[in-house]
Amino acid sequence: MRNMIDKVLSKGERLGMDDIEVYCAKNLTTKIRIGSNAVTSAFTIVDEGIGVRVIKDGGLGFAAVSLTSEDELDKVLDDAVTAAKARKLGFSYEFPSLEKSTEVLGTYDSKLVSLPEEDKVGLANRMLESSIAFDPRVVDNAGDVTFIEYETVIANASGQQVSDRGTKLSAALTATAKADGVTGEDAGRRQCRSLNGFNPEAVGREAAESAVERLKARKLEAGTYDLIVDPPTVTEMFYWLLRYANPAYADTYYPTLKNKVGTKILNETVTIYDDPTYPGGYDSASIDDEGVKASRTTIFENGIFKNMIYDSVSAARKCVNGTGNALRTGLWFVINFSLFPGKNYNYEPYPEFSNMVMKLGDWSRDEIIEDTKKGVISQCFHYSRVSQHIRGDFTSILGRWKLYTVENGEVTGTTVKCRLNDNIFRMFQGVDAVGNNPLVDFGVTPTVRVKDANITAF
Amino acid sequence: MMKDIMEYCLDYAQILGASYVDVRGEHYYNEFISVVNAGVDKSFTVRKNGVGVRALVDGAWGFSSLNHPTKESVKTTVENAVSQAKMISRSIKEPVTLAPVKVYKDKVATPRKLDVEDVAFDDKIKNTLEWEQGFKVSDEVKETMLNYTAIKFDRTFMSSEGADIEFNNSVLWLEMKTSATRGGKRGAFALYHGGSGGYDFLTEGDPSELTMDVGNKAVSLIDAEYAPSMKDTTLVFDPYYQAILTHEITGHPSEADRVLGREAASAGSAWWAGKIGEHIGSEYLNIYDDPTLPGTCGYFPYDDEGVKAKTKVLAKEGILIDHMHSRETASIFNVEPNAGMRAMTFEYVPLIRMSNTFIGGGDWKPEEIIEDTKKGVYVSTRKDNSIDDMRYNWTISAQEGWMIEDGELTTHLKDVTVNGIAPKLFTSIDAVGNDLSIKPLIGCGKGMQMLYTGNGGPTMRGVADIVGG
Numbered sequence: 001m002r003n004m005i006d007k008v009l010s011k012g013e014r015l016g017m018d019d020i021e022v023y024c025a026k027n028l029t030t031k032i033r034i035g036s037n038a039v040t041s042a043f044t045i046v047d048e049g050i051g052v053r054v055i056k057d058g059g060l061g062f063a064a065v066s067l068t069s070e071d072e073l074d075k076v077l078d079d080a081v082t083a084a085k086a087r088k089l090g091f092s093y094e095f096p097s098l099e100k101s102t103e104v105l106g107t108y109d110s111k112l113v114s115l116p117e118e119d120k121v122g123l124a125n126r127m128l129e130s131s132i133a134f135d136p137r138v139v140d141n142a143g144d145v146t147f148i149e150y151e152t153v154i155a156n157a158s159g160q161q162v163s164d165r166g167t168k169l170s171a172a173l174t175a176t177a178k179a180d181g182v183t184g185e186d187a188g189r190r191q192c193r194s195l196n197g198f199n200p201e202a203v204g205r206e207a208a209e210s211a212v213e214r215l216k217a218r219k220l221e222a223g224t225y226d227l228i229v230d231p232p233t234v235t236e237m238f239y240w241l242l243r244y245a246n247p248a249y250a251d252t253y254y255p256t257l258k259n260k261v262g263t264k265i266l267n268e269t270v271t272i273y274d275d276p277t278y279p280g281g282y283d284s285a286s287i288d289d290e291g292v293k294a295s296r297t298t299i300f301e302n303g304i305f306k307n308m309i310y311d312s313v314s315a316a317r318k319c320v321n322g323t324g325n326a327l328r329t330g331l332w333f334v335i336n337f338s339l340f341p342g343k344n345y346n347y348e349p350y351p352e353f354s355n356m357v358m359k360l361g362d363w364s365r366d367e368i369i370e371d372t373k374k375g376v377i378s379q380c381f382h383y384s385r386v387s388q389h390i391r392g393d394f395t396s397i398l399g400r401w402k403l404y405t406v407e408n409g410e411v412t413g414t415t416v417k418c419r420l421n422d423n424i425f426r427m428f429q430g431v432d433a434v435g436n437n438p439l440v441d442f443g444v445t446p447t448v449r450v451k452d453a454n455i456t457a458f
Numbered sequence: 459m460m461k462d463i464m465e466y467c468l469d470y471a472q473i474l475g476a477s478y479v480d481v482r483g484e485h486y487y488n489e490f491i492s493v494v495n496a497g498v499d500k501s502f503t504v505r506k507n508g509v510g511v512r513a514l515v516d517g518a519w520g521f522s523s524l525n526h527p528t529k530e531s532v533k534t535t536v537e538n539a540v541s542q543a544k545m546i547s548r549s550i551k552e553p554v555t556l557a558p559v560k561v562y563k564d565k566v567a568t569p570r571k572l573d574v575e576d577v578a579f580d581d582k583i584k585n586t587l588e589w590e591q592g593f594k595v596s597d598e599v600k601e602t603m604l605n606y607t608a609i610k611f612d613r614t615f616m617s618s619e620g621a622d623i624e625f626n627n628s629v630l631w632l633e634m635k636t637s638a639t640r641g642g643k644r645g646a647f648a649l650y651h652g653g654s655g656g657y658d659f660l661t662e663g664d665p666s667e668l669t670m671d672v673g674n675k676a677v678s679l680i681d682a683e684y685a686p687s688m689k690d691t692t693l694v695f696d697p698y699y700q701a702i703l704t705h706e707i708t709g710h711p712s713e714a715d716r717v718l719g720r721e722a723a724s725a726g727s728a729w730w731a732g733k734i735g736e737h738i739g740s741e742y743l744n745i746y747d748d749p750t751l752p753g754t755c756g757y758f759p760y761d762d763e764g765v766k767a768k769t770k771v772l773a774k775e776g777i778l779i780d781h782m783h784s785r786e787t788a789s790i791f792n793v794e795p796n797a798g799m800r801a802m803t804f805e806y807v808p809l810i811r812m813s814n815t816f817i818g819g820g821d822w823k824p825e826e827i828i829e830d831t832k833k834g835v836y837v838s839t840r841k842d843n844s845i846d847d848m849r850y851n852w853t854i855s856a857q858e859g860w861m862i863e864d865g866e867l868t869t870h871l872k873d874v875t876v877n878g879i880a881p882k883l884f885t886s887i888d889a890v891g892n893d894l895s896i897k898p899l900i901g902c903g904k905g906m907q908m909l910y911t912g913n914g915g916p917t918m919r920g921v922a923d924i925v926g927g
Contacts, residue, residue, distance in 0.1 A: 031906075035720030038551040042542035043521035043807045046535070049506070066506040066525035079503040079579065086491075086583040087498040117538070121545045143723035174723035187723060252494075252601060252635070253646065339906045346488075346504040385844040387855040387925075388873045390644065395853050395875075395925075397846045400726075417846060419853065419877070421925055458851045458879065 001026055004050055004073070005155045011077055012054060013157060019055040021095045023289065023328070024048075024153045027342030030117065032124040034143045034173065037132065039124050042117070051328065051345040052080045053095065059084035060093065060313070064346040093316040098160035101293040106280030109194035112167040113149050120147055123200045124171075130204030131175045131188075137215070138208045143173035143187075145200075150343045154291035162291045168282065168341065169198050174401075175211035184214030187380075187401040191232070191282050191441050210402055210414075217414040220405065220457055226375035227420070227427075227453035228368055228406065235443030236381040238272060238356040240394060240424050243386070245299050245307070247314045248351050253389050256425075257305055266303040266428040271359035273298055274309055274325065280440050281355035289349050292324035296357075303429075311351040327352035356443040361434025365447045368433045372449065375406040376415065386424060394424040398455065419456045427453065460485075460507070463527050464616050467511050467536050472618055474540040476513040478556060480617040482762060483509045484804035487575065491583055491606040493590040499603075501583060510804040511536050515543035517553020521807040557788035557795045559765050561619045566759040567626040568752070570656025574608045574628045577657045582606065585661070589632070592669030598638040598680065599673050605633040607900075608657070609910075613804070621764035629654045629755055629910055631898050634669050638676040645679030645872065647672050647857055649698075649839065652898035652910070653753045679858055682872035685835065687926035692834030692862075692919065693876065694827055694889075699856050700817060700915030701897040702840040707880045708745045709815035709913065711849040712772045712780075714787035714798070716810075725904050726847030729880065730778055738778045739884025742820060742918075745773040747782055749797060749813030754912035755898040756813035761797035763808060770796045772815075776884070782810050802907035809905050814912035820890025824917040827889045829865040835924060836860045836867055837874055853877045853925070878922030891917030 001024045012020035026048040033041045049066035054077070061084030065076040124145045131141050148168040155161040170191045177184040188206030192198055229237065243249040244257040251258075257265065276284050276294035286294055290312050298306045310318070311326035326349035329338050338344050369377070379402035387393045399417035406412065427450045435446035464481040471479035485507045492500040509532060510523035520543030524535040547553075586606045593602040610628035615621060631652025638645045649672050653659055695703060711728035715721050719731070730738055749758045749767040759767055763785050771779050782798035783791065787810065800811040828836060841855040859874040860867035896914040903909075 032546075033720075034723075035715070036552070036718060039546055039549050040554075040720070041519035041521065041807070042546055043519075044523070044538050044542065045805050046522070046524050047805060048525055062500070062502040064502065064504045066508065069526070072505060075505065076503075082579045083501040083503070086501055086580065090497065117542060118545050121542075121549070125549050140719055140722075142720050172723040176719065176722070185722065185727075252603060253637070339903050339908055341906065346506075348500055348502060382847055383844045385842040385853075385855075387842050387844070387853065387875045389646075393875070395844045397844065397851070400847050417851070419844075419846075419851060421853075421877075456877075458846075 001048065001153055005153060007073055008050065008052055008077065009155060009157060011073065015077060015081065017054045017056055017157065019095055020157045021053045022155050023051040023345055025343035025345040026151045028149045029342055030120055030147045032121055032145045034124060034128050034141055037141050039121060039128060042121060047342065049345040052076055054080045054084050055094065056081060056084040059088050061087060062348045091317055093313060095156055096290050096292045096312045096322065098154060098156060098162045098291040099293045100162055101286040103286050104277055104279060104284045104294065107166045107193050107284050109167045112147060112169065112195050115195065127171060127173055127200035127204040130201040131173060131208040134205055134208035135177065135212050137177040137179045137212055138175050139178050140176040141173055145171045146341060148342050152343050162287050164286050166285060167193055171198060171203050173203055173207040175207035177211040177215055179215050182215050184211045184217065186210030186214050193280050193282065213414050217416045220415045220418045220455065222455060222457045224452045225455050226372045227450040228372060228375055228377040228447060229450065230377060230379045230447050231439035231445040232441035232443055233379055233381050234358065234445035234448055235356055236384055237427065238443060240384060240386050241428060242299060242353055242356065245309060246351050247308055247310065247318065250308065256390055256392060260305050261307065263305050264303050265305045265425065266300055267431045268303040269361060269431050269434045270300055270303050270428055272300045273357040274353050274355065275357040276354035278355045278357055278444055281444060282442055283354040285354065288324045288326040289328045290326040292322060292326065295324055297323045309351050309353060311349045314351045325351045325353065358445045360436045360438055360446050363433045363435050365435050365437050368435060368447055368449050369406055369411060370409040371433065372406045373408055377404040377406060377411065392424040394422050394427065396420045417458055419458065420453060421456055422454045461614065463529055463532055464509060464614060466529055467509060467532060468616060468618050470533065470536045471511060471513045471540055474537065476515050476540055478514040478618055480512050480615065480763065481509055482801065482804045483614045485612040486803050487610045489579065489608050491586045493586050493604045495602055496590060498583060506803065508804050509535065511539045512807060513539040513543050514554060515540055516547035518543045518546035518550050519554060520546065523805045554786050555789045556785040559785060559795050561621045562760065562764060562766060563622045565624040568628065568654050571658040572656045572661065574610045574657050589665040589669055592666035593636045593673040595670055595673040596677055598640050598677050599636055600639050601637045603635040604669060607631055615760065615762065615764050617764055623760050623764055625759060627654055628656065630657065630659055631900055632660065632665055634672045636673055636676045638680055640680045643680050645676045645682065647675035647679060650898045650900055652755055652900065654755060654757045655753055679872045682858060682870040685859060685871045685874045685924050685926055688924040690921055691924055692831055693922055694831060694834060694836045694862065694917060694919045696838040696917055697893060697895045697914050698839040698897055699837050700918060701899055701913040702843055702854055704815055704817050704915050705812065705899050705911065705913040706843055706845045706854065707849050707852050708772065708817065709812040712747065712782050713810040714781040714783045714791065717781050718787065718790065729848040729850040733778050736778055737776050738773060738881060739776040740887045741775045742887045742890045743773055743776045743884050744818030746771055746818055747813055747815045751814050751896060751912065754814045754896050755910040756912035758813065761799045762801045763799045765795045765797040767797045782812065784810050800909060802909055806907050809907065811904065811909055812902065812911045814896050816894065816896060816913060817915035817918060819892050819894035819916040822889050822891050824891045824893050827891055827917055827919050828862060828867060830889065831862045831919065832864060834862040835874065836862055837876060841873065850880050852880065875925040876922050877925050883920045883922055886921035887918060889919040893917055
C-alpha cells in the first residue's frame with residue numbers, strides 16, 4: 001500500500017500537480033450466512049485500492065483504481081487530471097492538512113483480526129444454536145454475521161501522512177416461531193467494534209424469545225400513541241432529521257433548515273452531537289476520510305440548530321470551517337452510493353455524519369413506561385423515508401421486529417406490524433422524555449418518548 | 459492472462475475437494491459526471507479487475523474474491539473459498555444441490571456504435587454540461603443537477619462443468635433533478651433515463667430535450683396542490699410509477715431466497731410464500747421478469763451462474779406461477795433454473811435479483827382508462843418509497859398527479875403519497891393499458907450490492923389510499 005502511495009505522489013509531482021492527495025484503503029470482509037436453520041455459506045472479499053485527488057490550475061479531480069499495476073497507476077493520474085481540468089472550483093481550496101491523531105479507544109480489536117475463519121463460523125453457529133435451543137416452537141432462523149477489518153492511509157504532496165485502522169462486527173438473526181397455526185417472527189441484532197461486544201448466545205436468545213412472544217401479538221388500532229423508541233432505533237430518526245443539517249442534501253432537496261442556524265427547531269429536550277471520538281462507536285475513527293483529526297460537533301443543543309456538518313470542499317464553498325465529516329460512500333439517492341460496509345477508496349469524499357450521539361436525559365426507561373398512558377415501544381423502524389422533503393413527512397414500518405403496547409404505565413403485550421405516518425420535525429418537537437440509558441450500537445442513544453405519534457394499522 | 463488465472467482457480471479448487479466451482483473474472487470501469495447549477499460538481503473514474511471464486515464442497519458454499527489477481531495471489535483466494543465451504547459443511551442440515559442446466563460456451567457483446575471508453579472523458583463532460591442547460595426553461599428554475607453514470611464490464615464466467623461465457627456490456631444512465639420556485643412556492647421534479655449499449659445510447663437521442671421536459675415539469679409543479687387524504691380511492695398509475703411499484707411489490711417478493719425465508723434478517727421475506735398456483739390478483743394481473751430485452755438496464759444473455767436468460771412468467775391472469783431462481787433454489791422447488799442470479803461485480807457472491815420485472819400490458823388505451831374513471835387520482839412518476847419486509851404494505855410517493863373527475867384530469871397535484879396493501883391492489887386491478895414500457899431503476903440494494911434493473915408496466919387502474927400532508 002505504502003509503495004503505491006509513493007509511486008503516485010512522485011508521478012504526480014513530475015506531472016506538475018499543484019497538490020495531490022492519495023487515499024488508500026484495504027478491507028477484509030467476511031460474511032457468514034444463516035438460512036433455513038443452518039449456517040449455509042461464507043464469503044470473503046479482499047479489496048484494496050487507491051483514490052487520487054489532484055488540484056491543478058484551480059481545478060479538483062478524482063479517480064480511483066483497485067490494487068493495480070504500474071500502467072494503471074499512470075491511467076488513474078491521467079483520469080484525475082482530466083477531471084481537474086473540467087471542474088474549476090471557483091473558490092479557494094486546498095487539501096486539509098494531515099495531523100497525526102490517536103486511535104479512538106475501542107475501534108480496533110486485534111483479537112477479531114486474528115480470529116480464525118473456523119471461529120467466525122463457530123460464532124454464527126453459537127448464535128443459531130442458542131435460538132434453536134430456546135424453545136421448540138422456534139422452527140426457523142435466518143441471518144448473518146459480518147466481520148470487517150480495514151486500514152486506511154492518506155498522504156499528500158507535502159509529505160504528510162496519517163493512517164487509521166478499525167474492526168467492525170455486525171450480527172442479525174431472525175427467528176420464526178410457530179404454534180397453533182400462528183406464526184411469530186422477530187430478531188436479535190448487534191453492531192459493535194470488537195469481539196467482546198458480541199455475545200452470540202444473547203443475540204440468538206433475543207431473536208427466539210421475541211419470536212415466541214410475537215405468537216401472542218395483537219392487532220393495533222389506528223390512532224395516536226405516545227411512541228417510546230429504544231436505542232439503537234432512535235438513530236434511525238436522527239438519520240432522517242440530520243439530512244437537513246448536511247449541505248450535500250440541504251443544498252438540493254432537503255432545504256428546510258438552510259439558513260436556520262440559531263433557530264429553535266426541536267424540543268428543548270433534544271441535544272444531538274456528531275462524535276467520531278466516542279469510544280467504541282460503530283462509526284468512530286481517529287480521522288475522517290480526508291485525514292482530518294476527529295472532533296465532536298454539536299448539531300442541535302436544547303432544540304436549537306447549532307451547526308451544519310462539512311467536509312473540506314463543502315466548507316470551502318461556503319467559506320466556513322470544516323467539521324471533519326468527510327466520508328467516501330457516495331450519497332444515498334443523490335450520488336450513486338455504496339452498501340459496502342468497509343472503507344471505500346472509489347468515491348470522492350462527501351459530507352456525512354459519523355456517530356450520532358444524543359445527550360442523555362434523566363428518565364429511566366422504566367419511568368418513561370410508567371408515565372405513559374397509551375403508547376407503543378418500538379425497537380425497530382423498517383424502511384423509513386421522508387416522503388415530502390420540505391415539510392418532513394415521515395413514514396416507517398413499525399413492528400418488523402419488537403413492537404409492544406403500553407397501557408396505563410405497563411407493557412401489555414406485543415403487536416403486529418403497523419405504519420408510522422408522521423413528520424420528522426413534529427416528532428422531535430414532541431420528544432418529552434429522554435432516557436438515561438445509552439446504548440453504543442448504531443449511534444449512541446438512549447430511550448426517548450415522542451408524544452402523540454400517528455400510527456395506521458395494516 | 460485473466461483466463462489462465464480463472465482456469466487455474468477451477469483446477470485448484472477441484473484438487474482441494476470442490477465438487478463444483480465457478481469463477482467470474484472481470485474488468486470493470488465506472489465513470490461519473492455530476493453537473494450542478496451549470497458547473498461540474500463531481501467527475502471521476504474507477505477501474506477494477508479481479509476474480510470471484512465460488513466453491514461447493516460437501517454440499518456447502520464458500521466464496522472469496524480478490525482484486526488484481528496473479529497466479530500466486532489467487533491461490534489463497536481459492537483456498538479461502540474451499541476451506542470456508544468445508545467448515546460450513548460440518549454444520550449444514552441439508553446439503554446444497556444444484557438443478558442441472560445446459561452448459562454453454564459463448565461470447566456476447568452488447569451492440570454499440572460508440573464504446574464508452576472510446577469517447578474522450580473531456581467530451582463527455584462537455585456533453586453533460588450542454589445537456590444540463592436544458593433544465594433552464596425559465597428564471598424560476600433554481601437548482602439543477604444532471605448526473606451521468608456509465609458502467610462498462612468485460613465479464614467471463616467459467617465453471618467446473620465446462621461453461622465459458624464472455625459478456626461485454628455497458629449500462630448508462632442520466633439522473634435529472636431540478637427545482638423551481640416562485641414566491642414561497644416550490645416545484646421539484648426528477649427523472650432517470652438509461653439502458654444498456656454504447657455511449658450512442660445517449661447521443662442518438664437528444665438528452666437536452668429530456669432535461670427541458672424535467673425543467674418544465676418542475677415549473678408546472680410550483681402551482682400544483684398537495685393531495686388530500688383519500689381512503690380506498692380509484693387510482694390510475696402511469697408507467698413511470700408502475701416501474702417502482704412493480705419493482706417493490708412484484709419483483710422483490712418473487713426472489714426465491716426471500717420466499718424461503720433466507721433473507722428474513724436482511725432483505726426480508728415474501729407474503730405470497732407457499733401460494734404458487736393460487737389467485738393473488740385479478741385476471742388482469744400478469745407479472746414477468748425478462749433479462750432478454752436488449753437495450754434495457756436489466757439485460758443479460760446469461761446470468762451469473764451461466765444459466766441462459768429466459769422470460770420468466772411469475773404470475774398469469776392473477777395466479778402466482780413461479781419465482782426467480784438460482785440453481786440451488788430451483789432444486790429446492792423442483793423447477794428449472796430461470797437465470798435469476800446476478801452479482802454487482804466479481805467481488806460479490808451472486809444473489810437472486812431482478813432483471814427487467816414488469817406487469818404485462820392489456821388492451822386499453824391509457825386515455826380510455828382515464829375517461830372510464832368517474833372519480834379518482836392519476837398518479838405519475840416515483841418519488842420515495844417505504845415497503846414492509848414481506849412486501850405486503852407499501853407506501854410510494856409520486857412526484858405529481860391529477861384528480862380525475864368524470865373521466866377528465868382536473869386539479870394538478872404534487873407529492874402524492876400512496877399507501878396500499880399488495881393483494882388488495884392486485885385484486886382491484888380492472889384496467890390495464892396497451893402502453894407497456896420498461897424504465898431504468900437505479901439503486902436496488904441487497905446483500906451489500908447495489909444493482910440497476912429495468913422495471914415498468916402499462917397504465918393501470920386499481921385501488922389504494924392517498925395519504926395527505
